Amino acid sequence: MTVQELQLNALLKAGIFHSRGEAIEEAVRTLFTTRPQLKVEAAIQLFREGEVTLGRAAEIAGLTRWEFDTLLANRGISRVIECDSAEALESQVQTLLNDAPCANRAGNTR
Numbered sequence: 001m002t003v004q005e006l007q008l009n010a011l012l013k014a015g016i017f018h019s020r021g022e023a024i025e026e027a028v029r030t031l032f033t034t035r036p037q038l039k040v041e042a043a044i045q046l047f048r049e050g051e052v053t054l055g056r057a058a059e060i061a062g063l064t065r066w067e068f069d070t071l072l073a074n075r076g077i078s079r080v081i082e083c084d085s086a087e088a089l090e091s092q093v094q095t096l097l098n099d100a101p102c103a104n105r106a107g108n109t110r
Helices: 003-013 020-034 037-048 054-061 065-074 086-099
Strands: none
Touching: 003 020, 020 037, 037 054, 037 065, 054 065
């Protein structure tokens, strides 16, 4: 057993923490507070893996979306913006037009 495990067990027995999870959460919070660059690295990795959106990753990193976007560009990390194909969009437009009342199709407004 490592010294850290012994210390953690002692804190649990003393009632300082109610569970290992609680102690680990506080340790990670303290780590990110004392080493904020680690929050940025975690946010980048989460974004790269598709676990979070650009906005959420920026929030985790403590940056604006634009700052985070610039950071990604500086590191050569590309953002891929996915969208529907032109055919799918055209199909959606046709569905909307077919469902619209006749007055709207002719451009008439009341």
